Amino acid sequence: MTAPPRLVKWLPVAYTVAVDVAAAITATLVYFTFVELTHGPVPLGYVVAFFVGAPLAVRRRWPLAAYSVVVVAQNTATLLHITLEVYTPTLFALYLVAVALPRRRSTVALLGGLALTAVCVTITEPWPDDLGITTFVWLLMVTTWALGWTTRVRREYVGKKAEEEAERALTEERLRIARELHDIVAHSLTMITVKAGIANHVADDHPAEAKEALQVIEKTSRATLTEMRHLLGVLRSSDTPDLTPVPGMSDLPTLVDRAAMAGVPVTLTTTGTTALPDGVALAVYRIVQESVTNVVKHAAPAECTVKITTTDTTATVEVTDNGRGERVLAGGNGHGLAGMRERVAMYNGTFTAGPDPRGGGFRVAAELPFA
Incomplete structure (x- = not known):
């Protein structure tokens, strides 16, 4: 038993939404734990932790907004000494920014995140630890952005290739239909024109020949109508094609x-x-x-x-x-x-x-x- 078409269509969407929601819940819970490990149950810490994780649930719908909230919240958590890992929520949000947005806009978002991260880490960490942490986080952010941008380029290439293939297939189909119509109509009309001319020429003096010519016109017209119906039936059919044998x-x-x-x-x-x-x-x-x-x-x-x-x-x-x-x-x-x-x-x-x-x-x- 096969699944309904609508269900099949929405399965990939449901899967991606489920992944994002799971990531949001996981990041939020992890940062709740960080709050308790560093400061105990502090209300402000819980608020910051919520904004670090929750926006990941909507990163596909609003990628730039989700990334902006996450990167600000994560660096706020750094200033409060809550962050105990390598900016994973920021990386998760940044990847989709690079995938979804044009290169110029995603680059500006990346540079803004790099600058904010460098400032916050420098404020909270002693020298030279701040330099090492900043360099490592920058490397992860740039790599994540590059992976996202590469994915965007690849998808654009595949999409363009598919459009070109569809356009070529459409052109070939138009040419095929034009050839079939020309071959059917031109041949039959030629026969009809010739015989009509003969019938008109001999109608008065040789009515028998005129009648014969009209019979040829009738047979040719009927055969042409049959071929045209077959061709139009194939063109109009969306489910079951017309299986009438083609000429051979x-x-x-x-x-x-x-x-x-x-x-x-x-x-x-x-x-x-x-x-x-x-x-x-x-x-x-x-x-x-x-x-x-x-x-x-x-x-x-x-x-x-x-x-x-x-x-x-x-x-x-x-x-x-x-x-x-x-x-x-x-x-x-x-x-x-x-x-x-x-x-x-x-x-x-x-x-x-x-x-x-x-x-x-x-x-x-x-x-x-x-x-």
Whole structure:
């Protein structure tokens, strides 16, 4: 049986508060004992002893105020010859001052405590004992402050590192979502635009072809809505993710059929029997999808060839066509090639895209290692 989340959240806080309260009670009782050992039951001594220990209970809430009261009370106890130890309550309070406050403020607090301690010890102790005691107490106070300041620096570094990691993760997630949206919407809208243009052109003279084009538009729209619902379901889910399978190698024949409906025959060749990890399979699918979409958008009418080779360590994708070789419309700045390059970079792979050097058309090649 697990503890309630609220209880788990407050356990560390309760622990630290308990430590401080225990330290306050212990210091107060110890100094009560010192009062009785040095002067007997003196009311003023008990008051000073209370202010030496009690502020430690709230040192996390008011670190500077607690330290100020403790260091003044402890040095008052020194003047009254009550202090019989090395300023442990002061050290306990000073540590949190160094942790909680900026360096300049904590340094001023340290120097004030050092000066007050030196004066009080010099007044109460004979030479050269006062010099030795002052030096020893100063050494302890400076060391305690240094430990606290080091802790503060380390926590600031860890916090900054965590913020940078969160910012990088957020940026990567935004890019991933942008890639998915682009690949889903761009491909489908290209198919719909092409077929809508055909339907509009032949509606009067060839109604059968117009009807066929409208059927393609309907199928493509439905498929796009399904993918969009899946993506939005994943984004909206906070507890149970949408476990609908993401597109992969098995969905490539459907993608090829859609391209053929848009007037671009695609020859698909798959070599190798290795089952790809889901992430790699999705990357391969999106690369082929974007490449074929670009052929439909910028090179049709053309023929397209898709070759996919898989091994135990690598997936290789090559998409070529015999179109005009252009992939960016005049005045346009598409994100398709950049998105493919980013997908490949996630796996430290290689990506090339440009006119096919073997003669005409355009070639996209990607290699994704995944071992």
